[in-house]
Amino acid sequence: MKQKILILGAGFAGMWAALSAARLTSMHQRSDIDIVVLAPQPELRVRPRFYEQKVETLVSPLLPLFNVTGVKFVQGEAQRIDAEAKCVWYRNAQNESTVEHYDRLVLATGSHLRRDLVKGAAEHAFDLDQLETALRLEQHINQLGQQPDGPARDTVVVCGGGFTGIEVATELPHRLRQILGEGSAPRVIVVERGDVIGGRWSEELRDVIRQACDELGVEWRLGAEIAEVNEQGILLAEGELIESNTVIWTVGVQANGLTEQLAAQRDAQGRLHVNEFLQVPGYDDIFATGDVARAATDDKGNVALMTCQHAIMLGRFVGHNAACSLLNLEPLTYRQVNYVTCLDLGNWGAVYSEGWEQEVKLTRGEAKKLKLSITSELIYPPKADRQIAFETADPLAAFV
Ligand SMILES: Cc1cc2nc3c(=O)[nH]c(=O)nc-3n(C[C@H](O)[C@H](O)[C@H](O)COP(=O)(O)OP(=O)(O)OC[C@H]3O[C@@H](n4cnc5c(N)ncnc54)[C@H](O)[C@@H]3O)c2cc1C
Numbered sequence: 023m024k025q026k027i028l029i030l031g032a033g034f035a036g037m038w039a040a041l042s043a044a045r046l047t048s049m050h051q052r053s054d055i056d057i058v059v060l061a062p063q064p065e066l067r068v069r070p071r072f073y074e075q076k077v078e079t080l081v082s083p084l085l086p087l088f089n090v091t092g093v094k095f096v097q098g099e100a101q102r103i104d105a106e107a108k109c110v111w112y113r114n115a116q117n118e119s120t121v122e123h124y125d126r127l128v129l130a131t132g133s134h135l136r137r138d139l140v141k142g143a144a145e146h147a148f149d150l151d152q153l154e155t156a157l158r159l160e161q162h163i164n165q166l167g168q169q170p171d172g173p174a175r176d177t178v179v180v181c182g183g184g185f186t187g188i189e190v191a192t193e194l195p196h197r198l199r200q201i202l203g204e205g206s207a208p209r210v211i212v213v214e215r216g217d218v219i220g221g222r223w224s225e226e227l228r229d230v231i232r233q234a235c236d237e238l239g240v241e242w243r244l245g246a247e248i249a250e251v252n253e254q255g256i257l258l259a260e261g262e263l264i265e266s267n268t269v270i271w272t273v274g275v276q277a278n279g280l281t282e283q284l285a286a287q288r289d290a291q292g293r294l295h296v297n298e299f300l301q302v303p304g305y306d307d308i309f310a311t312g313d314v315a316r317a318a319t320d321d322k323g324n325v326a327l328m329t330c331q332h333a334i335m336l337g338r339f340v341g342h343n344a345a346c347s348l349l350n351l352e353p354l355t356y357r358q359v360n361y362v363t364c365l366d367l368g369n370w371g372a373v374y375s376e377g378w379e380q381e382v383k384l385t386r387g388e389a390k391k392l393k394l395s396i397t398s399e400l401i402y403p404p405k406a407d408r409q410i411a412f413e414t415a416d417p418l419a420a421f422v
Contacts, residue, residue: 030131033333041414060248065081065082066403077153090411091412109122130312133313214246217243219242234367287303311333320357372389391421
């Protein structure tokens with residue numbers, strides 16, 4: 023009877039897990055092992071680009087790639103993991119409850135933004151977390167020109183000064199001027215609880231971000247606590263109201279809720295602690311990867327971040343190791359020593375740093391060129407060609 027590796031999620035981690043598992047089983051000529059991806063859509067949604075325009079184009083179809091590599095796709099949304107019975111209950115495309123059994127399970131269902139952290143954020147704020155919500159924000163921005171002018175129309179408030187907040191904030195001044203007219207004076211205000219810009223990042227990186235924001239006219243409200251988002255804008259804890267029709271929420275990323283169904287340790291973001299082979303302790307046949315996994319990247323105490331940089335490599339390792347465990351091969355220890363940061367800074371350019379110390383290597387146009395090659399090539403799925411796909415899915419092949 024055939025065995026099955028079931029992968030939940032077709033994002034960066036899930037897609038690479040499938041290709042990597044298919045690579046190893048094919049190398050060992052094991053056509054008795056099925057690799058099955060279960061996800062709502064057979065497409066990779068390129069979340070790191072959701073602050074850009076034309077959001078609807080930021081998807082890449084996966085069926086041609088899965089077809090040439092022998093990966094099976096099942097459309098649906100997983101609802102319940104029954105680890106004892108080794109099966110996953112899911113809603114299929116017809117919204118019926120049905121079940122898929124597994125021999126090895128890979129949880130790769132990603133993350134979502136928490137919008138319940140501040141009163142009114144869920145009802146009144148926009149976000150760029152998922153394709154649908156990013157589309158809604160883009161449509162809203164595109165029709166701002168039709169709204170009556172005034173401070174609420176002309177002000178965008180970005181809640182949170184993390185990487186996502188900065189990328190969208192620095193992208194907007196130019197876009198807003200195009201929409202509201204060259205003579206307009208749009209304001210983009212980043213509201214941040216910390217007392218400095220990017221408090222956890224290197225001084226060098228912070229300086230570049232500060233300079234770019236100054237030149238672009240992006241304002242920062244530091245040490246500011248948001249008490250409420252409402253129909254008029256945001257209310258700060260100190261009582262000030264910043265009027266805005268466009269409040270963008272970027273704070274509080276949380277691992278997908280399926281992680282809660284396993285009796286295993288999770289971190290503050292809900293990620294499952296995994297061992298060096300990306301298995302969930304206590305469940306020999308369950309692995310976690312990408313944004314749902316808290317994995318050590320080296321022996322120095324660094325841990326994978328919720329980034330596609332890490333999700334891609336975590337995916338390649340997890341697929342390999344899930345296949346190893348069915349093939350009785352020695353698994354590989356997940357290691358990803360190199361870490362880089364490449365942050366888009368709108369019309370100013372970008373900034374690129376290397377290492378966990380974030381040593382700045384490139385800025386402005388040079389960094390922007392690199393950013394574009396990362397976001398429009400490097401993180402995209404490989405060509406639908408079996409040999410190329412398997413070569414790139416090798417967890418030991420060079421990445422960054
Ligand atoms: C606006 C924004 C900007 C970002 N910028 C960067 C950046 O510059 N650099 C960077 O490295 N990272 C960036 N990231 C983070 C990066 O996108 C994530 O870390 C990455 O997508 C994680 O990959 P993943 O495969 O774990 O999850 P995802 O890519 O989110 O994929 C999850 C998959 O699981 C599926 N799924 C969800 N629930 C279920 C279910 N119940 N059943 C079955 N399938 C399910 C989804 O449909 C999807 O296919 C950014 C993210 C956002 C939102």
